[in-house]
Amino acid sequence: GLALNAPYPKGVTTITWTATDVDGMTATGTQTITVNDKENPSIVAPDGISTGNDLHLPSAVVSTGTAQAADNCPDVKVSSSRSDGAAPGDPFMVGLTTITWTATDASGNTASAKQSITVRDVEAPTLVMADNIITVNATSTTGAIVTYTLNASDNVGVTSKVCSRASGSYFPIGETTVTCTVADAAGNTASGSFVVLVLNAQAQMENLIQYILGLGLSEGTTNPLVNQVRAAYGDGSVGQQCNKMSDFISMVVKKGRGIPFDNAAYMNTEAARIMAVLGCGYAPSRTRLLDPSLLGN
Structure with a gap:
């Protein structure tokens, strides 16, 4: 019902042509006009997000938002995939994860945009010191070799343990304060101290x-x-x-x-x-x- 010079919608439109002579005799023919959607949709990903890990976990639950898509035709669908292969609603591990948002229209045309999710390890390790005071007997005129246990844990992993006097070192008679520091891969640290008392x-x-x-x-x-x-x-x-x-x-x-x-x-x-x-x-x-x-x- 549209005028011949009107825009044709997507899909197939048939034009019926009719010839009429002076005696009113007619003949018809048809013409098919096919309009294909070759235009990709547009898509805008949500802003990137940087956040700290959830308490005691090597990950964080992140509300990513949803990409916004538009197309010359209706019924455009938006989907997403993560670089870590996890499902969209799963927690994000410490580090960088990229979400690829894809808009697909009814004709299969697509467009993509990326969103970065960065989860930072902001949690310090947990340091479990030896007893506040470790008491040992001297074994010589000057002191004794003392061993102790230093336990540490972290949501991602402890990378170093350093004490001012290591376990298995020789300690002099009397009191010696030992200070220990543990660190994780993100540079978060925890410190504590205890006393080694070597009895005379x-x-x-x-x-x-x-x-x-x-x-x-x-x-x-x-x-x-x-x-x-x-x-x-x-x-x-x-x-x-x-x-x-x-x-x-x-x-x-x-x-x-x-x-x-x-x-x-x-x-x-x-x-x-x-x-x-x-x-x-x-x-x-x-x-x-x-x-x-x-x-x-």
């Missing part, structure tokens, strides 16, 4: 006394042992302290004292270490410390 000979003697008192042995067994350690504790001369601790070991292994073997072995092992810390020029033999045949049980 006198502190170890006091602990040995408390151990003996806690065994519940008879007074005839307990008192001489405790008094011997106290005598070593109170003597200012290293040489005398060494002699008294050596005599303590002899008292423990003396037959008839009624000390269970495991307890006796522990006490004499402690005493031998105390002698090493004092700097005694000799140490009891292992047989003297541990041979059950020397104990009166």
